[in-house]
Amino acid sequence: MTHDDALATPTENDEPAAPMRRRKAHIRESNEAHLVACAEAVFAERGLAGASTAMIAERAGLPKANLHYYFPTKLDLYRRVLEDLFEDWYRAADTFECSDDPVEAIGGYVRAKMALSQRRPLGSKVWANEIIHGAEHMQDILTQRVKPWLDSRVVVIESWVSRGLLAPVEPQTFMFMIWAITQHYADFDAQICALRGEREISRRAFDDVTEEVVALVIRACGARSP
Amino acid sequence: MTHDDALATPTENDEPAAPMRRRKAHIRESNEAHLVACAEAVFAERGLAGASTAMIAERAGLPKANLHYYFPTKLDLYRRVLEDLFEDWYRAADTFECSDDPVEAIGGYVRAKMALSQRRPLGSKVWANEIIHGAEHMQDILTQRVKPWLDSRVVVIESWVSRGLLAPVEPQTFMFMIWAITQHYADFDAQICALRGEREISRRAFDDVTEEVVALVIRACGARSP
DNA sequence: GTCTATAGACGGATAGAC
DNA sequence: GTCTATCCGTCTATAGAC
Structure with missing residues (x-):
């Protein structure tokens, strides 16, 4: 020192x-x-x-x-990695704000999250690992940083539902679905490769999957433009 | 010995x-x-x-x-845990076969997977952890046991699509979506609790989430009864 | 089949020279 | 700010009495 x-x-x-x-x-x-x-x-x-x-x-x-x-200590380094990851996650989260059209906003967010999974899969794995083991080293990030953001998105989704632009989804469950499926392509890549019989997912295949995921998510919430 | x-x-x-x-x-x-x-x-x-x-x-x-x-060795014990988990996973997978009606078959499978997440969340975490770290100790289970099952489901989904009972989904991506979201409720429970501001998910809340997830998945694939 | 004691390797962290 | 040598604790695995 x-x-x-x-x-x-x-x-x-x-x-x-x-x-x-x-x-x-x-x-x-x-x-x-x-x-x-x-x-x-x-x-x-x-x-x-x-x-x-x-x-x-x-x-x-x-x-x-x-x-x-x-x-x-090792834990100090680990904490820094988690904080660094949150910053990146938060930048992708901004995509959600860009439009009042749910098809655009949700589609854009899913694409941003998929891009993040493709660009930084190792980071996604560290995050997933930490949550799976109880998230004891990131309670503060979750409650002070992620939760306020999620709560604000819940309000937006509810307004879309009340205006008839979305099927009557439960906003939190819907958001968790987006997170689960987009992060799955980073966290579970070993399983995906084994089941597809490939050594790795090509850039081209990933782009195709991204559009397929966008289509699934948009249909799941029944979004339509205003 | x-x-x-x-x-x-x-x-x-x-x-x-x-x-x-x-x-x-x-x-x-x-x-x-x-x-x-x-x-x-x-x-x-x-x-x-x-x-x-x-x-x-x-x-x-x-x-x-x-x-x-x-x-x-510790690894022998770990392998046994993974094999035991696969057996349980495989029993839930059977639910998929029970009906030729996609709404029933897919809805039933999602409910079975959600029930498994609720009944054995620790097992799901061990599985997830193993995949995240490269699945080196379960390549054989993935390629010899999971892959054949998945391939057989892909055929069923394709037949539903060709008969107009399902939107034109990419079968693998759709299956991965089901796995991702159902397992998310076991693997990421620490994050879900932190974001809901609760100590744990009640049985009642889990049942509500299950039906919400079923609705999202059914809408996502556009299933209708024959 | 059960248990105590321990060998032998490894990992986190630090001292202290440069 | 860099690096070698090392302390000390923990971990897997086993020896050997019961």
Whole structure:
């Protein structure tokens, strides 16, 4: 924790100190980001308990001690991965707001979630793993960040239903359905590949599946444009 | 492995040996079943790597050495849990065959899968966890047992589509949707509870959700009775 | 078939030189 | 900020008495 010295000592007008601080800050930033990315992969492959800091450090090309210099405990690193994932999830969630037309809004959201599953499947797996094992390390993210967003979407869906633009769906169950099916394509890819008899899902096949999922979801909620 | 002696030695007409063998076999059977049940819970809570044989033995009320007497390695026990889960999954799968009416057949299957999620959520979590981490310990179950069943259902769905009893869905994507949403209620219960602001899902609420899910799935595939 | 004790490997975290 | 060496706890699995 030698870096706290720079903050504790008043060096505001100390010419050489400021660039130095910036350079060190940059090193820290880039090393941390690299470690978080590598950690996401190892946590996805092995789970929190199964992942070792040695594996993560090795994948990052750093000695294990450096990892513990930036993230004192394995749990600190794990938390950072989860927070990073939430930010990405939240950006995809924004898609829901863009239109008052349920076909557009819901279709767009499903496409955004499918794209996220395709772009960052390892992250989705870390998230799923954490929830499956009780979500003890992300209760705060769920109740303080995800829940308010979900509640606001429930209101929008209810208004669509009351205006006759949607079948009388239970909004939460419907949202869970969207999450379940879109994340399934990231989390369960090993099963999907085994059952399709392929080694991996091609980009083209994924795009086809995306449109099929959109069609299923739109029919499920009976959406029609206003 | 002292038990193999009983099989190796010809003692067919040895009066006291036969009941003894049966008694011992019964002890083995009941201890193994108990261990498998306890293991399922611990694997669900902690994952394969996070679960220790000591935890499983403690939950079973046995010394750790006894566990290794019945299941030489942790992986042997884990495999048994997975095989046991598949048997249950397969029984629920039978529901699909009972009717040529797609509304009945699909609705019944969704209800059976939801009931399985409610009855054995820990098992579902072990399954999900295994798939998420690459399914390396159940490739054989997927390709030799699940895949043939899925392929046979695809044929049935295609026939419904061609007879105009179903919207033109892609059968695999549709089946994956059913699996994703029904298993979501077992695997992601921690998230669902956090977002509903409840400690657990009541039996009554689960029944309501089940019917809502059935309605969503039936609308999604556009099923109608012949 | 049951149980205590322990071997042997591995993992998280830290000390301290550079 | 980097890295080697190491402490100490935990884990799987087994030896061997009962």
